[in-house]
Structures are given as structure tokens and as C-alpha cells.
Amino acid sequence: MTPSDLLHALHSGTPVFGTLIVSPSPRWPDAVRSCGLDFVFIDTEHIALDRAELSWMCQTYTALGLPPLVRIPSPDPYTATMVLDGGAAGVIAPYVETVEQVQALRGAVKLRPIKGQKLQRMLQGTAVEADLQNYIEEGAARRLLVINIESVPAMEALDDILAVPGLDAVLIGPHDLSCNLGVPEEWEHPKFLEACETIFRKARAAGVGAGIHFWGDVEQHARFLKMGANMLIQSGDISLFQKHLRLELAAVKKAAGMAAAASSDESVQV
Template structure:
């Protein structure tokens, strides 16, 4: 059911919040992220093959474990947005935003009248019609978050117009794709990329819209904290799990346990 958006409340109270991208499409990973202490999770539909039922189960896991579920959609598509929100998502993360028209289209699909034209339904967010549906529509318009990702040079150039659209609740950086857009793939510390991120954050601050950074090193966290940034995404659980597995294996002399070519012949 639709509840108060805890992430929105935390940002309004100027609390520091931490999120993680859920790239492993299973509900138990959302529970692990929640119980590890994160404040919000971004369920990824952009880079992950995932079916709608799994998305709903992951949202349900977030609800049960007390973490705010956002969903990163693969593209701006009104039907996808509708189904994600009808499944209970508390916000939409939009990749590759470059124009204000894109955000306006998302708001039309994600918000009910008088803000938008989201198709009406009495599904699980309104407890299948148990709640007053008119009241539910008003609460949904207040609680659902719209979060554009800025990942291209064009998006940076149009950031003033993008963030001028009423209804943007947070802006998320995309330094990796941004580095490629600037012609320096994976060089997220390149001066062009750093200047672009600084510009996005400054415009967001001027518009009083929370900026969400993705610090890849501890000193980057310190840097953004010094600029008053409250929201952080600490990567995805897939990368964290992979590095943890590598670290665990490195603690043991595994090389001696692997048969040499000569030894392997004895097993045939």
C-alpha cells in the first residue's frame, strides 16, 4: 500500500541518506540492502533483464523491510511507468535525461489529475480500493518521487531547463555514461566530468532540489559533503558482492588447492 515516502521526508529534514542500486533481480537482495542499513534502493530495469512480477516482489520486499523503493525504468514509456507505480514503487528514476520535455512526459505519466494523466486503478497501492480513491490520488501525487539522471553532455547543457520543471524531487548523477559522452570512457575523474558534476550540483542547489552523488572513493564523499550534498548512491550490490567475494578468496592460499596440469592428468 502507499505509505509516506520516508526518503522524501529524510531529504526534507536535511538528513544524510544512502542508497544502493539493486542489479540482482531477486527480492532477498532488497531485504539484505535494507537490513544492512541503507535508506533507499533503486531497482534497476535499465541494465537488467527483469520481469514485472519480480519488480513487484522486490518492491514488496522493500515495503516489508522498511526501505524506500525507487525503480530505474529502461526508457520513458507511459505504460512501463504506470505498471511500476501500480506495483507500489515510491519513485521513478529516469536515465539519460536531456530535455525538460522528457521530464514533463514522465510527470504526465506518473501523476494523477490535476498534475498529470496517470491512468486510474484500484490496485495494491490503494489496497485494492479499500482506501478512498480520491484521497489516494492526492497522496500519490505528493509521495511519488521523480528523479532524472544526467548522463550526457546535452543533459548538462540543458540542466537549468530540466530542473525548472515543477515536480522534480531529486537529481542523480551518471558520471560513467557522462565520461563516455565527453569522449573519455570510464574516466569519471576527468576534469570535464568533474566540472559537469559540479555544474549539475550547483544548479540543483540553486533550485533547492536535492543532488544525489555516486562517490567512488571516500575522498569524493568528503568533497560532496563539503558542498552540502545529502544523498548518496554507493554503487550496486552486484559490484559490492563481487569485490567481497574476491576479497574473501584472497585471504586463502587457493592457488595450492588448484591441480596443476600434471596433477590433473592423474584424475582422468
């Protein structure tokens, strides 16, 4: 899938699937590309990746047909420009709550390379030269702008946010959103589920992609798709490694007759 393919899928409602990748290991891309993904999500908000590592990862995944979407540490247009210069197919901006933030990110992602006063005039609706307009539109079709919706204020401003031109998708950050709603990590709580459904519904009605990054079970992921999501980021490399290693070690211990002994030891310690 190319970045343009991904952009079209998000706006048309076609489901696309990715996963969180934080390992810069050179062996990782070859393993990841055979997993049936449409794109990869690289996080620099919570994970320490330097600029050179990030650029290498972006260039490699792009060459493998897995457009890399990079979450930047804050909704900062200058950082957005930096990761795009490094090879990112698109930017995910965390904890966005205002139209002004989205407009600034739009300028960095969709109207590049324009800067300064000319950029501000364009963001205000001033027309530019036809050749420049065509050049900008051609580039914008290959770069994605995604924002995290992670709070009640973001939901309250969602209608206006979705009306900003050039926004390709909104992505729910479930941990922050559930905490902001007052129901931390209560994934089955009606308040959390209603918020997710509202975000998905409004985004799709606006022709904008609707996504979530989640690490729960298969039934929970399927439910989000049925609720209207068309961008699913399934868990991440660290979480998947931890989950499957636990399962395999437990199976090995059980097969070796060690499970009962381990349970007995734990009960004694308690």
C-alpha cells in the same frame, strides 16, 4: 523511512543513502535491511527483471521501510506508470535531456491517475476541480520523480529541467556522463568533476535533490557529498560481492602462502 520521508529529505538537503539491488533472491531483503540504508535502487534499464519479480521486490522493500526507486528502461511515461502500479516508491528515468521528457514523466508520476486530454491540459497549467487537485497532491507526496543527468545536452537544459514542478531529484549517471564529456571513466578528470559539481550546485539551489550512483572508494564518495550531493547510491549488490570476494580470497591465499606462487606463475605466463 517512508516515501514521503525520502521526498522531504531530498528537497531539504538531508543526505540519504541507497544501493543498487538487482538480485530477486527472497533472502536478500533481510540482509539488506540491516545495512543502514534509507532506500534501495532497482535497475531495469540494464538488468533483466520481469514485472512480477519487480513487483515482489518493491512490495518487500517497502514493507521493510526501504522505499524502492526503480529505474525504467527509457524515459517513457507508460513504463513509469507500470512500475508504480507494481509498488515502486518512485521512478528514475534514464538519459533525460529535455523539459518535454520531464513534463511527460511528471504527468505519469505526479498527476496520476489522470490521462489523455485532461492530463495534457493540466500539464499546460489548466486548473482542475478542488477535490481532484487535493487528491492528486496527496498522492504526489508519496511518489518520487528522479531523472538521470548523463549528457552535455542535459546539462545545457538543466536550468529549465530543474524548473519543472514535481521533480524530486536529479541523479548523475557517471559512466554515461563521463563518456559524453569525452573522458570515459576518468573519475579524477577536471571536466568530469566540474560537471558533477555544477549539477549538484544547481540542483540544490533549486531545492531539488542532487545524487550520484558511484562505485569508487570511500574518499571519492565523501568528496561528492562535500561537493553538494545529498543522494548517494553506493555501488550495488553484484559489485560489492565481487569486490569483497576478491579481497577475501586474496587474503586467504596470502595467509596460506600461495600469493607468491600465484605471482610467479603469472610472470611466467606473461
